[in-house]
Amino acid sequence: MKNSYTKKEQYYGDYLGLDKILNAQFPESEARGVDAHDEMLFIIIHQAYELWFKQIMHELDSILELFGQEEINDNSSTLQVATHRTNRIVEIWKLLVSQVTVLETMTPMDFLDFRDLLAPASGFQSFQFRKLEAKIGLKMKSRHEACYYQYQLRKEDIKGITELEGEDSLLDLMDKWLKRIPFWNNEFWQDFEVPEGASTDLHPFWATYRHIYQSGLIGAELKSIDMSDFDSLFFGKGGVSTRLSPESCQTALFITLYRDNPLFQVPFQFLSKWLEIDELMASWRYRHMSMVRRMIGMRIGTGGSSGANYLKGAMEKHHIFSDFTRLTTYLIPRAKLPELPVALKEKMRFVDL
Ligand code: HEM
Numbered sequence: 001m002k003n004s005y006t007k008k009e010q011y012y013g014d015y016l017g018l019d020k021i022l023n024a025q026f027p028e029s030e031a032r033g034v035d036a037h038d039e040m041l042f043i044i045i046h047q048a049y050e051l052w053f054k055q056i057m058h059e060l061d062s063i064l065e066l067f068g069q070e071e072i073n074d075n076s077s078t079l080q081v082a083t084h085r086t087n088r089i090v091e092i093w094k095l096l097v098s099q100v101t102v103l104e105t106m107t108p109m110d111f112l113d114f115r116d117l118l119a120p121a122s123g124f125q126s127f128q129f130r131k132l133e134a135k136i137g138l139k140m141k142s143r144h145e146a147c148y149y150q151y152q153l154r155k156e157d158i159k160g161i162t163e164l165e166g167e168d169s170l171l172d173l174m175d176k177w178l179k180r181i182p183f184w185n186n187e188f189w190q191d192f193e194v195p196e197g198a199s200t201d202l203h204p205f206w207a208t209y210r211h212i213y214q215s216g217l218i219g220a221e222l223k224s225i226d227m228s229d230f231d232s233l234f235f236g237k238g239g240v241s242t243r244l245s246p247e248s249c250q251t252a253l254f255i256t257l258y259r260d261n262p263l264f265q266v267p268f269q270f271l272s273k274w275l276e277i278d279e280l281m282a283s284w285r286y287r288h289m290s291m292v293r294r295m296i297g298m299r300i301g302t303g304g305s306s307g308a309n310y311l312k313g314a315m316e317k318h319h320i321f322s323d324f325t326r327l328t329t330y331l332i333p334r335a336k337l338p339e340l341p342v343a344l345k346e347k348m349r350f351v352d353l
Pocket of ligand 1: 291310315
């Protein structure tokens with residue numbers, strides 16, 4: 001990019017392109033001479049959402065670029081910058097969730113004044129929203145009612161979304177990053193003592209951890225928690241299907257367990273913030289669905305889906321980071337955490353892993 005600081009006098013409205021933005025509201029009701037006061041609010045709120053989606057995309061693209069690097073030094077500014085920008089996305093999503101209340105000042109009758117004029121357009125067709133989901137890691141095959149996309153979206157938009165699936169999503173890049181962190185190198189664990197009764201064919205830390213975890217199960221958990229799920233998640237032995245590799249699940253759990261160590265602070269923040277975004281997106285889906293239920297009851301959407309029922313399914317199915325949330329099942333109390341080997345602690349203090 002060319003760097004030019006030659007002085008150029010700016011004028012507020014020109015700098016912000018207000019001429020374009022403020023003249024981009026075209027209520028259909030106005031064009032057709034229908035009285036529908038609230039259509040302006042409906043248009044502006046969608047545009048405001050789209051502008052914020054653009055900002056989220058800007059942050060997300062930069063995070064993808066940072067994570068696309070071959071090496072990420074966990075104590076370098078890379079991870080801190082990514083975490084800082086992730087936090088901005090968190091704050092934007094909070095705003096987007098609360099913004100639903102503004103739309104809720106429109107009553108169902110106000111909406112009916114212009115609803116039929118906008119069909120078959122629908123937020124379902126928001127290309128930016130679909131791109132965000134795909135870039136974070138949602139796959140077409142995992143989308144609720146994937147068949148809707150074929151007839152609701154323009155061909156070029158479907159192509160754009162499926163092309164994105166060919167690139168590394170944030171979830172893929174996180175997986176690569178977590179896999180690369182070399183906590184499990186033998187040099188750190190040579191003197192680590194494995195308790196009696198623990199498995200002998202696992203890495204010493206995991207043999208110990210599995211043993212402590214299993215011995216800590218009480219009451220009904222003894223029946224409800226199946227250790228073969230543990231083995232499947234962390235060692236790839238078994239049928240639980242996950243997007244994250246077993247090595248990444250190990251590292252993510254390890255970071256969570258030992259997050260009080262300075263080196264883990266930023267990676268822990270980064271992971272937690274993305275879980276928060278997953279949750280905030282689900283909160284938005286819930287608020288949107290409740291608002292839709294109130295607005296149109298059990299009618300179908302302008303885009304032709306089953307309306308609130310479709311939205312409920314998407315809300316339940318479109319979590320992207322469920323592998324990370326599943327890890328919580330396998331936490332143990334701090335007091336029971338195995339003491340880490342000195343060699344690893346040293347390495348963690350000197351941070352150049
Ligand atoms: C009166 C207000 C609204 C109503 C009644 C409404 C209704 C619906 C319905 C019924 C759907 C399902 C697809 C369909 O059949 O059309 C949908 C999807 C969607 N709407 Fe809205 N919506 C409203 C406002 C908004 C706003 C302000 C946004 C902000 C961008 C938005 C974004 C979306 C998105 C992203 C989807 C796809 C959700 C998914 O597939 O998970 N909607 N909407």
